[in-house]
Amino acid sequence: MVSIEEALNAVLKNSKKISSETKLPLENCTNAILSQDIFSPINMPPFRQSAMDGYAVNAHEHLSYSLVGEVKAGDSHQPKINSGEAIRIFTGAPVPSSANAVVIQEEVEVKNGNIFLEKFPREKQNIRPAGEQVREGELALKKGSKLTPAEIGYLASLGLENIPIYKKPAIAIVTTGNELISAGETLTYGKIYESNSKMLKSALISLGFDKISLHTVKDSYEDTYHKLKDLIAENDLVLITGGVSVGDYDFVGQALKGLETKEIFYKVNQKPGKPLFFGKNGRTLIFGLPGNPAAALTCFYMYVYPSVQKMAGYDPLLKKVIATSSSHFVKKGDRPQFLKAIYKEGKVTVLEGQSSAMLQTFTLANALVKMDGDREEIKINDSLEVFLLPV
Known part of the structure; x- marks a missing residue:
């Protein structure tokens, strides 16, 4: 039996970030980790852009201007503005190259086709220059960045579609026990509704993991052995609930031994969750969680959470x-x-x-x-x- 600290250190030591890469549509990359540097394919913004609703002016020595046109967001025309002239402009609209300032509408009086300013404008005021956020060819996001909603929006604004990311771990959840039945079945004497698989899957989904499969095995060595053999070959992480103790019908330990799984530790000096198993079979990490739901969830947060976070490249600790x-x-x-x-x-x-x-x-x-x-x-x-x- 190991201490809590020894168990956590062993989990962190044996949990490695998955290095294999894939490309996914940007909208499917939330919480993923970038596997390559991203360089901007465009200037952002791609043109001089108005930061306000107001009037673009070609400034001169007076406060009055002739109003000669309008540019809305999305317009592609670029009217020429001579000295002393102005156009109506809206937030996000392209600012003509002949304009050198945008005056907000609250500081303008409009009368008989002319506008009158309260004060002289500053050069380039309320104009976002092309490439203000990032210029074409510059580093937009570093390799290793976590794609939160802000990063997703930023990359979308650059017109990027498919993003290189590290694969998230594939995770199998296995529940054991002849006493377990599924929701919707009649609850007969001696049976209980199975909850651990849904609980653990929900916890993983809430952390941003999506490659999760659910499996059940009966209390039989053969069933347990063959099911675990297949799942170990197909997944990066296998979570097993129940069947880890030493009862006559607890076959998980026997099956893992038969599959030549390396035991890193079995049993932790803690409550709840003493009968926790942690091992490795090839590249696949295996947790044998207690069958009692609150014990299983406690062990999930204290040990599985840091393991799967580290595998995905996230901060591993609570x-x-x-x-x-x-x-x-x-x-x-x-x-x-x-x-x-x-x-x-x-x-x-x-x-x-x-x-x-x-x-x-x-x-x-x-x-x-x-x-x-x-x-x-x-x-x-x-x-x-x-x-x-x-x-």
Whole structure:
């Protein structure tokens, strides 16, 4: 059995960023990581552009101008403006080369085909120069950039369609147990509805992963062996819930051994989630998560999250803060414990209902409090180590 710190270090050491590349349509690249530098194919903006609704002028020594035309956003004509002349112009419209300033409409009076300014304009005021954001051929985004909505919009404004990115990991989720049935089936005596696969898939989707497949196996060595053999060959990460312990019908460990999976660790000195398995088979990482839902989700956030984040090239660790306790809690046993909690503005409240089988408390939580093994009690105003769950 390893400590929490040893387990996390082993996970981070063995989780490598996937280096294989692909190209995807820009709209499908949210949260992906760029695998190549992107150079701008155009000037952005591609022409001198009005930053305001107002009047483009060819400035002279007077405050009055003759109004001689109009240019809207999207117009392609470029009227010539002589000294002392102006045109009506709108935000985003191309500014004629003969204009040297744009005066906002609030500072202009219009009368009998002429405009009158409140003050003399400054050279190039309210004109966005061509290439102000980026010039043609310049570096637009560096390799390794994460494509958030801002980056997606930026690349779209450059007219880019297919983007070179690192592949995200392919992930298989396997649930085991003859007692499990699917939603919609009749709940007979001795059966329970399976929830772990949907829970884990939802957690992965919320983090931006989309290559996720769900699988079930019955409590049989042969079924478990053949299913895991196929999934290990096809995926970068395999998450297995249940069947990891040493019961007569827990076949996951036996099957993984039969497949010559390298055990990196089995069992972590923590509660919940002691029977956690982590191993490697070829290029594929394997987590054997506890079957109890709250224990499985705790292990997901503390170990699977950093692994899959690192594989995708993201920051691997949950945000950690020190917070002041707003509640009292007495721990049973001497194992370190992760406690479901609510964190807000520097204060944290440990919730009731910490059973490894109870998800209801997790629905209220936005954080996990780490309570060391030698600590028996949390008192109000104690300082606590808190891991913030991703939202």
